[in-house]
Amino acid sequence: MRISEILEITRKYNVTPRKRKGQNFLVDERVANREIEYAQISKEDTVLEIGPGLGILTSRLVERAGRVIAIEYDRGLAKYNRERFGNKLELIEGDALLIPFPAFDKIVSNIPYNISSPLIFKILEHRFKLAVIMIQKEFAERMVAQPGDKRYSRLSIGTYYRADCELLEFVPRSRFWPAPEVDSMIIRLVPRDPPFRVKDEKSFFELVDLLFKYRRKKIGTVLRMSGIDAKSIEHLPYTDRRVDTLAPHEIGILSDVISSFTSLEKESDRRSL
Known part of the structure; x- marks a missing residue:
C-alpha cells in the first residue's frame, strides 16, 4: 500500500494515527501475504481480526476465509472498512477489550501495541484453532521467555499454560506508517490443554x-x-x-x-x- 493511498484514505475518513491508540499501519503487502499463509486460511474458517485499520489483512481474509469478523475501535476506520468491503465483512465497532468475542476458528491480526497485554490474555481465554498475530518484538519475546531469563514474566507463564507459542518472523518498524519506535514480530498461537494440572x-x-x-x-x-x-x-x-x-x-x-x-x-x- 502506497503512502499516497494511505494519506488519501486518512484525509477522506478523518483518521489521524494516534500513538496512544497504537495506530501504526502495515504497508508491506508481502508481510500481509505471509501472515495469511502462516494462518492457512480456508473457506471453512471463521476468522476474527482485531483492528483491521486500512484493510491490508482484511482484503486478503475476505477472499480466503468463509467468514470474516472484524472489531474496529476508530469510527473513521470502521466507516472506511464498511464501505470498502460491504457484506464480505462483518464489522463490530467498539473496544475489543470490552466487547464479548463472537465465535471464531482463527485470529489473524496486527494488534495495536497499546493493548497487547490485556488483549492476549483475553484471547487465551477462548478456544480456537490458531492465531497468527503481529505484536511488538519485545512483547513476543516475553511470551516465550524461560525461567532465569530477564524477560520471564506472568505473561510467559500465562501463555505457556494455555497455548504453544511460536515466533515466526521479525518485522522491522520500516514496514509501517507512521513508523513506530519499536520493531514487530509475527507469532503463532495454538491452544492446547495445560501441560500440568493445578487444584485451583x-x-x-x-x-x-x-x-x-x-x-x-x-x-x-x-x-x-x-x-x-x-x-x-x-x-x-x-x-x-x-x-x-x-x-x-x-x-x-x-x-x-x-x-x-x-x-x-x-x-x-x-x-x-
Missing part, C-alpha cells in the same frame, strides 16, 4: 500475579510480605529460590500446597467454633 486455576494465577510483582526476591520473602505466617512458610517448597527461577509447573506445585494449607486452616477454624 484462579488461585494459581493469583499466586503468579503476586510473585511477579517481586520477581527478584525469594519466594519465602514474598509470601511473608503477603501475610502468610513464618511457621507455615517453613513447610512450603522452593522458599529459598528467587521468583524468576521457578518453572510454571513448580509455581503450580507451590499453589497447590498453599491451597492445601488454607483448606486445613479453614477446616480447623470451623471445628473450633
Whole structure:
C-alpha cells in the first residue's frame, strides 16, 4: 500500500494515527501475504481480526476465509472498512477489550501495541484453532521467555499454560506508517490443554500475579510480605529460590500446597467454633 493511498484514505475518513491508540499501519503487502499463509486460511474458517485499520489483512481474509469478523475501535476506520468491503465483512465497532468475542476458528491480526497485554490474555481465554498475530518484538519475546531469563514474566507463564507459542518472523518498524519506535514480530498461537494440572486455576494465577510483582526476591520473602505466617512458610517448597527461577509447573506445585494449607486452616477454624 502506497503512502499516497494511505494519506488519501486518512484525509477522506478523518483518521489521524494516534500513538496512544497504537495506530501504526502495515504497508508491506508481502508481510500481509505471509501472515495469511502462516494462518492457512480456508473457506471453512471463521476468522476474527482485531483492528483491521486500512484493510491490508482484511482484503486478503475476505477472499480466503468463509467468514470474516472484524472489531474496529476508530469510527473513521470502521466507516472506511464498511464501505470498502460491504457484506464480505462483518464489522463490530467498539473496544475489543470490552466487547464479548463472537465465535471464531482463527485470529489473524496486527494488534495495536497499546493493548497487547490485556488483549492476549483475553484471547487465551477462548478456544480456537490458531492465531497468527503481529505484536511488538519485545512483547513476543516475553511470551516465550524461560525461567532465569530477564524477560520471564506472568505473561510467559500465562501463555505457556494455555497455548504453544511460536515466533515466526521479525518485522522491522520500516514496514509501517507512521513508523513506530519499536520493531514487530509475527507469532503463532495454538491452544492446547495445560501441560500440568493445578487444584485451583484462579488461585494459581493469583499466586503468579503476586510473585511477579517481586520477581527478584525469594519466594519465602514474598509470601511473608503477603501475610502468610513464618511457621507455615517453613513447610512450603522452593522458599529459598528467587521468583524468576521457578518453572510454571513448580509455581503450580507451590499453589497447590498453599491451597492445601488454607483448606486445613479453614477446616480447623470451623471445628473450633
